[in-house]
Amino acid sequence: MGYNQSQKLKSWKDIPPAGLILSPGNSRENKTGSWSNKKPFFDDKKCTQCQLCVNACPEAAINSGKDKKISVNPDYCKGCAACVEACPRKAIKLN
């Protein structure tokens, strides 16, 4: 599913019956961005590292590192474009 899928999906023979979830705290394993068909790309030249997109993202999928450089975690990005709208510099494009 989707592109940039980092998760290895299991066969029907290797999953619990009836879609059961056997261990708690498994939200981390559930790559919620698997169904999006577009992901954001950041134009480093335009970005002022203002962090507005980080706050705008409903999935907390945008990270900024120690150097304040912006990156997106595609496993959780749902392609909603809220970050695109939030960016005052038009530095983000969905593709």
Added chain:
Amino acid sequence: MLAQTGAQAAAEAMRQIDPDVVPVYPITPQTPIVESFSKIVADGLVNSEMIHVESEHSAMSAAVGAQAAGARAVTASSSAGLALMFEVLGVASGMRLPILMNIANRALSSPINIHCDHSDSMGVRDSGWIQIYSENAQEVYDHNFLALKLAEKVSLPAMVMQDGFITSHSLENLEILTDEQVKQFIGRYKPQYPLLNIEKPVTMGAIQLPDYFFETKRQQIQAMSQAREQYDAVAQELSKLTGRSYPKIETHNLENAQAIIVVLNSTAGTALAAMRKLKNEFREKVGLIKIRLFLPFPQEEFREIIKKAVGENLKTIAVLDRAVSLGSDAPIAKEIKNALFDLSNKPQVYSYIFGLGGREIFEKDIKKVYLDLISKKTDHQVKYIGLRQ
């Protein structure tokens, strides 16, 4: 030996199963099942918790909750009640909960009609439930144990059908097992992942998106095949207790038969009586197939039986359906044509519709079908038995 109606037979089987939870909503002609069972509960003969819900949707939802918790849940319904459960039937099978349900078959509205046909259970045939059809009260009783054990083996729900009024309200002789024999046969229910096991918490019924939903459905398909495979072993074990046999497909007089009728539920009894009363010269030429396990449909077995019969003498099959699939072939006719499609030497398959909304079918009607088949006075037009032309 007891004198019991089909409905009482179902309630008696439920008494011996002693389910943990019985959520029900009454509906004609299923009502005497829950009525009889509520008396059993009031008399303190079972430990069952009976839940009087406000609708069949709630009845099945409560059964799902109870079974998921790790309890044995049994319920019953008919017609519009079963239709109202439709959404939750898929939840029960999708969550792989082996709930047992007795169905007294009744026509679906509209026009409103309380009498027997199979449009209710045939209407839910894609919902992932095992379906076993019963000719009489004795089979209703026996099939309850068979269905429950099979259901729990493969983690799929199962329904046991009986004809509304015809079976549910008619008194018959009933041989019953001892409570101990039933207990031994069904054993304790050992759910793999009960919700109430706090040592091993699980989440049930969570969302599955396109990445896994398909895989979960594939498991359900597999469980249905397993039900088909494991049926015979369960049936044989029950046979040892009762002395009666429960083949998926019951055959009568197929050796040398040129023409056979395929039918299920009470009309199989009518057909057998009609066949036995035919004159010798005709009787030798006809046979009868009664389908007991309708879902999962035993395609292979059916094909093998027909292959052998064709090798002997078989030319024609009349499939008698007490339901229609509007805009398509009738449900059983369709299954049978599907099962025979790959046979190189196929008999002719004719579809007959009968008994909608409780329209009576008599031995003379069945006799006429046989005589028409033998004298080749039939064609591929669907025929309607007992309908005014």
